Amino acid sequence: MSTAMNFGGKSFSPQPPERGSFPLDHLGECKEFKEIFMSCLKESKFDSSLCREQSMDYLKCRMDRQLMTKEPLQKLGFKDLVDDKSAEPHQQTDT
Template sequence: MSTAMNFGSKTFTPRAPDKGAFPLDHFGECKAFKEIFMTCLKNNSFNSSKCRLQSKEYLECRMQHQLMTQEPLEKLGFKDLMDPPPRPAEENAKL
């Protein structure tokens, strides 16, 4: 005799995750960016913090080709890469 009982008929309706899953790049539109990012990861012992610029460029490509939802890069954690680098005082004096 089985000890498992089925109370009611609940059904499970799967839904896609909010973030983290997106369509595959079947046409290879962002393959070059992916390869650059993966090479960077391999060269840096898979320390993704050293490949943030390549990651940003890859995600930008995916958004441009509608392979993921358009998101502000600041919301994806790239705010520090959005601001222009500060100029040295010598360059500011020339302007």
């Protein structure tokens, strides 16, 4: 006599939440960015406001490798950094 239950043969397929969590980087695709960010945090005595560029680079890496949902960096709190970076190429010096 079998004690296994077969609920109509349907298999459960878990789905990740839309927000609030993201897959672990099992392959270490963004490890370099994470290490740079963690080093910055340690050097700044864990004042994350001093490591925003490193944080942004880490999140961009995760989005580029589909380890998290792509979001505009402005929505993630980096509006000032994105605006500053987009303005840089337009600045020219006369030498």
